[in-house]
Amino acid sequence: MSVYNLPLATMNSALANSGYGTSALPTVSDPDKAYADLLQQQYQYFQDNFAPLERQLIDRAMSDTSLIDRAREDARQNRTLTAGVMDRAASRYGADLTPAERRERDKAIARGSNLAEVGNVNNARIAQRQLNMSLLSNLANIGNKVYGDATNMLGTAAQLQAARDQAYSNAKANYKSSIWSII
Amino acid sequence: MGLLGKILGVKKPKRSDYKPTESEKIQAAVASAEWQRWTTNYGGILPEISRQLQQENVRSNLRSRAGADVMQTVGPISLARTKDLGFTSDVEQARLQSLSQADTQASDFQNKAQADVLAMGQQQKSITNRGFSQLAKIEQGTALRRLADEQRGDIARANNILQIAKSVVSSGQSNIETGGSFFQPKMLDDSAPDGKRDATLGESAFSFL
Numbered sequence: 001m002s003v004y005n006l007p008l009a010t011m012n013s014a015l016a017n018s019g020y021g022t023s024a025l026p027t028v029s030d031p032d033k034a035y036a037d038l039l040q041q042q043y044q045y046f047q048d049n050f051a052p053l054e055r056q057l058i059d060r061a062m063s064d065t066s067l068i069d070r071a072r073e074d075a076r077q078n079r080t081l082t083a084g085v086m087d088r089a090a091s092r093y094g095a096d097l098t099p100a101e102r103r104e105r106d107k108a109i110a111r112g113s114n115l116a117e118v119g120n121v122n123n124a125r126i127a128q129r130q131l132n133m134s135l136l137s138n139l140a141n142i143g144n145k146v147y148g149d150a151t152n153m154l155g156t157a158a159q160l161q162a163a164r165d166q167a168y169s170n171a172k173a174n175y176k177s178s179i180w181s182i183i
Numbered sequence: 184m185g186l187l188g189k190i191l192g193v194k195k196p197k198r199s200d201y202k203p204t205e206s207e208k209i210q211a212a213v214a215s216a217e218w219q220r221w222t223t224n225y226g227g228i229l230p231e232i233s234r235q236l237q238q239e240n241v242r243s244n245l246r247s248r249a250g251a252d253v254m255q256t257v258g259p260i261s262l263a264r265t266k267d268l269g270f271t272s273d274v275e276q277a278r279l280q281s282l283s284q285a286d287t288q289a290s291d292f293q294n295k296a297q298a299d300v301l302a303m304g305q306q307q308k309s310i311t312n313r314g315f316s317q318l319a320k321i322e323q324g325t326a327l328r329r330l331a332d333e334q335r336g337d338i339a340r341a342n343n344i345l346q347i348a349k350s351v352v353s354s355g356q357s358n359i360e361t362g363g364s365f366f367q368p369k370m371l372d373d374s375a376p377d378g379k380r381d382a383t384l385g386e387s388a389f390s391f392l
Contacts, residue, residue, distance in 0.1 A: 025212035026219065034211070036318055038218055042311040049230040050304035057297055067286050074282050082275040089260035097266070105268055112272030116279045123280075127287040131294060138298035142305050149312045156316040160323050167327045171334050178338040182345050 054142075061135040064128065071124035075117030082109055229307075233300045242289035249285035253277045 028034050083106065090097060097105060188195050203211070257274055264270045355365040363369035 024216075025209070026215045028208075028211035028215045031211045031214075032318075032321070034215060035314070039311055039314045039318060042307070042314075045226065046304055046308040046311065049233065050301055050308075053233055053297060053304075054301055057294070057301060060294070064290075067283070067290060070286050071279075071283050074279055078275055078279055078282075082271060082278070085254075085274070086260070086265050086271055090262070090265040093262040093265070095262055095265065101266060105266075105271060108268035108272050109275060112275045113279075116276040119276075120279045120283050124283055124286070127283070131287065131290050134291070135294040135298060138295070138302070142298070142302050145302075145305050145309055149309050153312055153316055156319065160319055163323065164327065167330065171330065174334060175338070178342075182338070182342045 057135065058139055061132050061139055064132055067124040067128040067131070068121060071120045072117065075113055075120060078116075079109055079113040082113075229300055229304055233297070236293060236296050236300065241292055242286060245285035245289045246282055249281040250278060253281050 086105065087097075253274070257277070358368040359365055361368040361370070
């Protein structure tokens with residue numbers, strides 16, 4: 001049963017049973033200030049923990065080419081790597097390639113590697129674009145919420161300004177009418 | 184002001200009469216405890232996930248697994264295969280493709296996970312922002328009500344002062360009309376014979392001043 005449904009008389013014991021004994025509860029002498037402090041801390045928490053990540057993700061979504069770069073780099077490295085794998089396999093059998101065989105093999109590897117690099121880099125370009133777009137779309141959703149928050153907050157600020165202006169105007173009118181009614 | 188209030192039977196508000204009720208105190212204390220509980224138990228979770236995602240080398244893990252998987256699929260390389268140029272080329276292409284796929288998957292995972300963390304952080308900030316708006320409304324309401332109360336008080340005071348001043352002027356005029364001074368009326372001696380009444384000064388209407 002929720003403590004909020006209990007009458008006040010039994011609330012303390014209910015709180016104690018739920019691990020929120022009043023003795024363990026902090027004393028809040030100024031809830032207004034506590035609320036303001038909490039909000040400021042929370043805002044700072046976001047700034048410290050998520051603002052750098054936000055910037056980093058936006059930069060990444062706008063300019064990441066790591067897949068393409070790596071595809072090129074892999075193609076270059078793979079050429080030597082595959083040759084090494086074949087050499088090691090051959091040496092395990094005690095076999096050795098003649099210089100002519102080695103030349104042909106290296107040519108085949110280079111040919112395959114060039115073709116693979118072209119295909120791979122093209123695939124990487126498409127994959128990179130999809131990934132960047134997907135990340136951008138996720139960020140845009142987050143951005144929409146930021147936009148919504150900012151708009152709402154500015155709306156509230158405008159309402160408050162209007163209310164303050166209205167109160168000032170009312171106070172002036174009230175002052176005038178009161179002065180005239182007194183006289 | 185306090186003395187006047189006592190005379191008129193109006194009770195002066197005391198700060199102690201406006202102390203929070205027990206339920207208000209409990210509500211604020213539970214809210215504060217909940218906040219502390221969130222800070223202790225949950226506040227560190229998202230930053231920790233974010234930190235782990237930054238440090239975790241998903242790409243490297245997937246790539247090494249992809250390389251091993253290709254070689255496992257290819258199977259043992261026989262002597263004949265070491266000289267098979269088509270086979271060498273196929274292995275190379277398979278390795279490149281699997282590495283590229285591993286890169287794509289790693290980036291996709293990292294992007295989505297980090298965007299999720301950011302979205303959750305943004306949700307928390309959104310709640311904070313609503314709180315800021317609420318706080319601003321509360322504070323403004325309090326400030327405007329205080330100003331309105333002050334103005335009502337000032338006007339009431341001015342009204343009373345003017346009423347008193349009007350009474351004073353009115354009494355003074357009455358005094359003058361009797362032939363007395365502004366502050367003292369001229370009284371007729373009722374005991375004197377008709378026509379020979381001596382005018383005496385009465386008690387000042389302003390003696391209380």
